[in-house]
Amino acid sequence: MKVIVIGGVAAGMSAASKIKRLDYSSQVTVYERGSDISYGACGMPYMISGVIDSPETLVVRKKEDFEKMDINIKLQNEVIAVDEGTKTVTVKDNVTGQVFADCYDKLVITTGASPILPPIKNIGLEGVFVLSSLNDGRILREKLQDKNIKNVIIVGAGFIGVELCEAMREINKEVTLIEFKNQILPNFDKDVVAQLQDELKRNYVDVRLSEKVVSFEGSSRVQKVITDKNRYVADCVIMCVGVKPNTDFLKSTGIELLTNGAIKVDKHMQTSIKDIYAAGDCSSVYHKVLDDLNRYIPLGTNANKQGRIAGEVVLGKNSKFDSSLGTSMIKVCDMEGAKTGISEAEAILSNFDYKAVTITSLNHAVYYPDSSKITIKLVYDKKTKMILGAQIVGEKDCAIRIDVFAVAIHTGMTTDEFAMLDFGYSPPFSGVWDAMHIAANQAK
Numbered sequence: 001m002k003v004i005v006i007g008g009v010a011a012g013m014s015a016a017s018k019i020k021r022l023d024y025s026s027q028v029t030v031y032e033r034g035s036d037i038s039y040g041a042c043g044m045p046y047m048i049s050g051v052i053d054s055p056e057t058l059v060v061r062k063k064e065d066f067e068k069m070d071i072n073i074k075l076q077n078e079v080i081a082v083d084e085g086t087k088t089v090t091v092k093d094n095v096t097g098q099v100f101a102d103c104y105d106k107l108v109i110t111t112g113a114s115p116i117l118p119p120i121k122n123i124g125l126e127g128v129f130v131l132s133s134l135n136d137g138r139i140l141r142e143k144l145q146d147k148n149i150k151n152v153i154i155v156g157a158g159f160i161g162v163e164l165c166e167a168m169r170e171i172n173k174e175v176t177l178i179e180f181k182n183q184i185l186p187n188f189d190k191d192v193v194a195q196l197q198d199e200l201k202r203n204y205v206d207v208r209l210s211e212k213v214v215s216f217e218g219s220s221r222v223q224k225v226i227t228d229k230n231r232y233v234a235d236c237v238i239m240c241v242g243v244k245p246n247t248d249f250l251k252s253t254g255i256e257l258l259t260n261g262a263i264k265v266d267k268h269m270q271t272s273i274k275d276i277y278a279a280g281d282c283s284s285v286y287h288k289v290l291d292d293l294n295r296y297i298p299l300g301t302n303a304n305k306q307g308r309i310a311g312e313v314v315l316g317k318n319s320k321f322d323s324s325l326g327t328s329m330i331k332v333c334d335m336e337g338a339k340t341g342i343s344e345a346e347a348i349l350s351n352f353d354y355k356a357v358t359i360t361s362l363n364h365a366v367y368y369p370d371s372s373k374i375t376i377k378l379v380y381d382k383k384t385k386m387i388l389g390a391q392i393v394g395e396k397d398c399a400i401r402i403d404v405f406a407v408a409i410h411t412g413m414t415t416d417e418f419a420m421l422d423f424g425y426s427p428p429f430s431g432v433w434d435a436m437h438i439a440a441n442q443a444k
Contacts, residue, residue: 006031033076106275120215131238151174188337196337197209245261288323335394339392374397
């Protein structure tokens with residue numbers, strides 16, 4: 001069987017590796033338009049700050065490692081068209097310019113996503129950057145070593161934008177964060193992330209909310225950022241306003257897409273076309289709480305799992321991915337934040353009959369030195385008390401607790417059941433009633 005995988009980062013290499021492990025006789029070719037494969041993109045803000053030594057440290061496995069598995073890796077080769085009728089792909093070699101065709105029995109699309117670049121005047125000026133690929137990270141890291149770059153403007157306060165604020169402070173840049181919405185981290189509830197916003201400000205990040213960037217100014221290089229409210233001096237701008245799936249090359253096919261361009265897949269990663277599968281940031285995902293197949297949740301955790309499932313299904317297994325809760329976490333200077341399931345805002349949008357409770361407790365026993373506060377917000381079904389979502393913020397030892405709530409939501413646990421779970425206890429690690437217990441006990 002001949003399998004073509006389009007895209008060679010998280011989902012693509014997970015799929016390719018799984019196929020070869022299950023059936024070594026399969027012929028697997030990976031076409032990747034970039035020059036890197038199998039790297040941890042989520043680590044790039046920490047690589048830019050110097051916490052992680054070099055871009056190459058983020059590479060999980062090299063091209064040669066996959067070639068030893070008899071996977072044919074074609075870097076800087078971009079698939080520009082798919083013909084589902086003849087089961088062929090059209091490929092452009094981005095080095096030589098050569099265009100050629102290749103055929104497949106099964107096709108796995110894992111092309112990921114690219115940064116959204118809004119139609120802002122003069123956005124093409126030198127000094128305006130994005131951070132998506134490993135090569136983006138290399139370029140940005142090198143440019144920021146220039147001591148003449150002092151004022152950095154970050155546009156967009158999602159995960160990457162907020163993490164880059166800390167990275168910029170680590171390398172002694174003056175940072176302004178501009179966000180169109182009225183809060184940072186829009187996937188969280190506003191009342192929860194207020195503490196994280198304050199943490200950014202304590203670390204000398206100028207946070208500007210409810211502000212829209214309308215243009216950039218400069219002769220050949222960006223010098224100012226103009227918003228609907230202010231003007232900012234800028235030596236460097238990093239655009240972090242979101243991502244869009246890399247699926248433009250599929251518009252002439254019969255593959256069904258969401259309105260944002262993500263490929264619609266079922267729980268088995270199957271697209272609307274037989275023998276074509278999709279996974280990762282270019283595809284939809286099933287959200288367990290919302291019971292919805294058509295959600296777009298571009299997270300590395302989802303991509304790796306979806307890629308693995310796609311590899312199994314290609315070989316005839318009845319595997320499925322039906323456990324996504326959008327679980328995520330973030331470090332914000334000396335604080336942490338985490339979320340799983342749905343927020344209160346999402347519960348309202350989806351017409352849940354819900355209740356919510358927020359508590360603040362300590363990360364360990366009050367009498368043990370250096371305790372710190374943890375805030376937990378639970379969203380739960382009003383009638384059944386089944387947990388629908390959890391959010392946590394605190395100074396330390398809080399983010400990893402979100403995994404316990406993820407298990408609880410996945411298994412359909414109620415707040416009453418959760419409140420009596422037998423957690424481990426020792427004064428350096430928790431109170432006899434952990435903060436998670438306390439939150440569940442407050443649910444009435």
